[in-house]
Amino acid sequence: MVNKIRLIFLVMLLIPQGIIYWMASDSLLTTNKNFSQIEAVSLASALLLILGMPSLTIQWLVEKPLRNMRELCSQVKGGNYHKLLPLSSEGRDGEDEMVALMRDMNWMARQIEKREKDLQQAVDDLWQSRNQMQVMAMTDPLTAIANRRCFFDTLEQKxxxxxxxxxxxxxxxxxxxxxxxxxxxxxxQIGDQVLLELAKIIQDNTRGGDLVARIGGEEYGILLPNNTSQEAISVANRIQKGIDSHEFLLDANRISVTVSIGVCTLPQPPCCFDKEKLYNYADQALYHSKNSGRNSVSVYDPDNHSIQKVA
Structure with a gap:
């Protein structure tokens, strides 16, 4: 591009020089020493302009817009889409290629910003849907507490x-x-309402760090981390008595509901102890309560493998 501009300047400056020299060739000016010096200086100045003006012209016409465009690209790369190239608001027919290019770059920056926002929104929606599906996969649809899968996954982790x-x-x-x-x-339908009220009573008698889950049709499990045997028995007694004294009045039906509870505590579980055994011991204690008249609490002692009814 520089060579082309230099050629244009060469033609523009040397043509006037040639015309002046041609007009003066048949006159007395050709013998005038001062005229020859002026002509030499003029020619030298034209040559200097030919060498210097193209670079200045390119810097004025091209380098500054290119610098602005590079700055825009750097900002877009960094996620900043607010500072666009300074242009008039409306495009005009016949505007030069550089202005048209700058206008296109502004348009691309706005499009990149829009698509980035759309992509981020899509990612956020996907994560929200994923989280909702995870919650649904771990929640009992009737009682809205943890389901069997959530209970056993948490039991394993805890x-x-x-x-x-x-x-x-x-x-x-x-x-x-x-x-x-x-x-x-x-x-x-009444049975489902009973299960709902039972879930609420159980939750009201546990701590925030405990896990209450529906692990079967009418069976609930409660995981009590960092609870001693006496603390677990106290929780079981509160739940058993709370349900026994609760008035289930559903659709004008007064229903008496009781529960049987099995408890097992590992005070300091050894590393070789199996979590399935903990569940099995609590389950054995539950059936001991059922076989002992129901509406009671029984505790399995893993040290001597004995079961005792406590309430």
Whole structure:
């Protein structure tokens, strides 16, 4: 480009010089010493302009806009889309190529910003949907508490953590007494309402760090990390008595509901102890309560493998 501009300047400056020299060739000026000197200086000045003006012209016409465009590209690369190239608001027919290029770069910057926002929104929506699906996968649809999968996943995680720290862990399993009779007598809709109220009573008698889950049709599990045996028994007694004294008045039906509870606590679980055994011990204690007249709490002692009814 520089050579082309130099050629244009050469033609523009040497043509006048040639005309002046041609007009003066047949006159007395050709013998004038001062005229010859002026002509030489003029020619030298024209040559200097030919050498210097193209660079200045390119810097004025091209380098400054290019510098602005590079700055815009750097800002877009860094995620800044607010400072665009300074241009008039409306494009005009016949505007030069550099201005048109700058206008196109502004348009591309705005498009990149829009598509980046759309992409970020799509990612946010995807994460939100993923989180909602995870919650749904871990939640019981009837009672809105944790489901069986969530319960056993958490039991495994908590069990591993507490075993490594030699911290106590307690497990309660709760089963509704004669729940089939409630369904057969009042219908499954009333039975579902009973399960909902039971979930609320159980949650009201546990701590924020405890996990309450529906692990079967009418069976609930409570994971009590860092709870001693006496603390777990106290929780079980509160739940058993709270349900026994609660008035279930559903669709004008006064229903008596009781539960049987099995408790097992590992005060300092050894690393070789299996989490399935903890669940099995609590389950054995539950069936001991059921076989001992129901509406009671039984505790499995893992040290001597004995079960005792405590309430």
């Amino acid at each position: 069990f591993k953590a507490l075993v490594c720290q030699y911290q106590p862990i307690s497990l309660l399993i709760i089963d509704v007494d004669f729940f089939k009779k409630i369904n057969d007598t009042y219908g499954h």
